[in-house]
Amino acid sequence: MKKAEIGIIGGSGLYAMPGLTDVREERVTTPFGDPSDAFVLGELEGRKVAFLARHGRGHRLLPTELNFRANIYAMKMLGVERILSVSAVGSLKEEHKPTDFVMPDQFIDRTFARESTFFGEGIVAHVAFGDPVCATISSTFQKACDTVGVVGKSGGTYVCMEGPQFSTRAESNLYRSWGADVIGMTNLQEAKLAREAEICYATMAMVTDYDCWREGHDDVTVDQIVAVMHQNSSNAEKVVRVAIAAMPTEKACACGNALKYAILTDRKAIPAETRQKLALLLDKYL
Ligand SMILES: CSC[C@H]1O[C@H](OP(=O)(O)O)[C@H](O)[C@@H]1O
Numbered sequence: 001m002k003k004a005e006i007g008i009i010g011g012s013g014l015y016a017m018p019g020l021t022d023v024r025e026e027r028v029t030t031p032f033g034d035p036s037d038a039f040v041l042g043e044l045e046g047r048k049v050a051f052l053a054r055h056g057r058g059h060r061l062l063p064t065e066l067n068f069r070a071n072i073y074a075m076k077m078l079g080v081e082r083i084l085s086v087s088a089v090g091s092l093k094e095e096h097k098p099t100d101f102v103m104p105d106q107f108i109d110r111t112f113a114r115e116s117t118f119f120g121e122g123i124v125a126h127v128a129f130g131d132p133v134c135a136t137i138s139s140t141f142q143k144a145c146d147t148v149g150v151v152g153k154s155g156g157t158y159v160c161m162e163g164p165q166f167s168t169r170a171e172s173n174l175y176r177s178w179g180a181d182v183i184g185m186t187n188l189q190e191a192k193l194a195r196e197a198e199i200c201y202a203t204m205a206m207v208t209d210y211d212c213w214r215e216g217h218d219d220v221t222v223d224q225i226v227a228v229m230h231q232n233s234s235n236a237e238k239v240v241r242v243a244i245a246a247m248p249t250e251k252a253c254a255c256g257n258a259l260k261y262a263i264l265t266d267r268k269a270i271p272a273e274t275r276q277k278l279a280l281l282l283d284k285y286l
């Protein structure tokens with residue numbers, strides 16, 4: 001039986017989801033190792049949800065140390081079909097002010113030290129990623145921002161950097177010249193892996209700072225971020241709650257069939273061990 005239908009990944013500043021009822025914790029072990037923390041399962045607005053603190057409760061894991069594969073695979077094991085990601089980001093445009101929320105619809109990859117696929121070890125698959133987030137979740141987030149009274153913006157490009165250091169000014173200006181909107185360190189791998197796991201995924205990116213490009217202003221520091229993060233987290237809790245209540249039960253997107261034409265490997269050539277490891281993703285196709 002499904003333990004949860006909707007997953008929430010809480011980033012910097014969102015380490016719990018208040019308002020859950022029938023709350024219990026569950027540690028999930030996956031073929032890819034252990035997730036960032038125990039999942040907090042419960043009900044919110046009548047929907048079964050699973051909450052995961054991305055960096056672990058107490059913020060113990062660097063972006064590079066996150067086991068993205070375990071986090072997403074564990075969501076799949078719990079039965080999750082939609083993941084709502086909440087993240088802190090720096091702004092790369094004057095118009096995106098601290099406390100604004102942006103729902104990115106594109107990513108640029110500046111990471112280099114991460115596992116970003118469930119495939120390999122004898123099975124090759126290439127999922128489409130031209131539209132990397134689920135439009136249904138993004139628009140539900142957007143409407144929820146409007147309801148709560150938070151500035152929410154639909155669309156934008158999220159640069160995913162490796163970190164943990166913030167960008168140099170030259171990098172920040174380079175991303176601005178590319179037309180990117182916001183910068184963070186965590187969301188691209190989650191989006192890729194969720195797509196491979198056929199789970200809908202979208203991000204609500206909460207602006208905390210102007211990174212280091214803005215002349216006449218201090219460069220981003222963690223204490224500056226933390227000050228804004230508290231207001232953002234309290235708004236995020238409200239927006240997520242409204243979004244969950246409004247999330248359609250039916251699906252009109254293609255996220256749930258992402259693997260349909262993606263597997264290239266001759267079925268007979270897939271090693272039994274790999275087949276078994278990925279059974280949760282592959283059973284419906286093999
Ligand atoms: C708080 S400073 C940088 C840190 O915040 C963002 O985390 P998350 O995406 O989990 O909210 C950013 O990606 C960095 O990990």
Ligand SMILES: Nc1ncnc2[nH]cnc12
Nearest residue numbers: 088089090183184185211
């Ligand atoms: N300026 C920034 N760069 C990268 N990640 C961030 N998260 C919050 N602000 C950030």
